[in-house]
């Protein structure tokens with residue numbers, strides 16, 4: 001894809017009217033009556049939500065809307081008070097996070113979880129081990145890896161190359177920039193060949209030089225056949241790459257639809273988007289400057 005081209009959107013995802021809880025033609029995740037409270041606070045209260053397969057869905061909403069909590073519930077990092085949900089038709093209620101990952105559903109964290117005092121390569125290897133449900137300590141004992149280790153390492157290096165981190169493989173993760181950590185986390189999530197990749201604010205804290213590359217990596221996940229669900233506050237990124245947008249507020253799904261439609265809904269603009277939602281993505285990410293510089297060469 002050339003730098004400023006709008007990626008091809010996947011359409012025809014839903015059945016009937018685009019409204020909260022609407023059915024999808026080919027849902028990957030189906031969520032029913034999932035509720036989570038913390039003390040007196042209802043963090044998540046989702047009646048029905050379907051995430052379409054093979055598409056990029058953005059989950060947006062103001063701070064505290066319940067986006068991260070919903071991610072935690074869906075991936076087994078936390079358990080709801082009530083509710084059920086299924087992934088590719090299999091119920092995931094009560095399934096622990098490592099098993100969820102083994103089944104093909106992985107997530108990254110809003111605050112990156114790279115282990116600072118391990119090398120980039122070891123972080124990648126643990127991505128595979130971690131999600132296989134083995135303890136970090138066991139995995140670090142010399143000799144534990146044996147034959148399996150070779151395959152894991154080959155795969156890790158392949159991914160590091162794809163994410164342009166291969167030169168950093170022997171460096172401690174602590175030495176990476178915020179953006180590189182985000183890349184490492186995304187690369188690590190791919191160690192188990194997932195079918196659904198859930199990214200919690202992949203662009204937060206990333207400087208413009210890496211924004212473009214992260215954005216293309218997300219698009220490439222879809223190109224490679226994966227389904228993506230991502231939380232993001234950068235509306236330009238959402239508009240640019242999402243095929244479908246789900247809006248949450250106060251724990252509930254309040255709107256959903258294709259980005260251009262949802263972002264024009266007055267309630268969504270009032271609640272969340274504010275005044276600057278029409279600025280071009282290229283300006284925000286610094287890409288337009290780069291493109292102009294290249295043209296003037």
Ligand SMILES: Nc1ncnc2c1ncn2[C@@H]1O[C@H](COP(=O)(O)OP(=O)(O)OP(=O)(O)O)[C@@H](O)[C@H]1O
Nearest residue numbers: 038041043061062063064065066067068069070110
């Ligand atoms: N472990 C917890 N204990 C108590 N309250 C919590 C906990 N986790 C989340 N909350 C509360 O639940 C609500 C939803 O939080 P959550 O982190 O899911 O929001 P979010 O949509 O991800 O917000 P942001 O955009 O700021 O990341 C917030 O009011 C938050 O303070």
Ligand SMILES: [Mg+2]
Nearest residue numbers: 067068069110
């Ligand atoms: Mg969050």
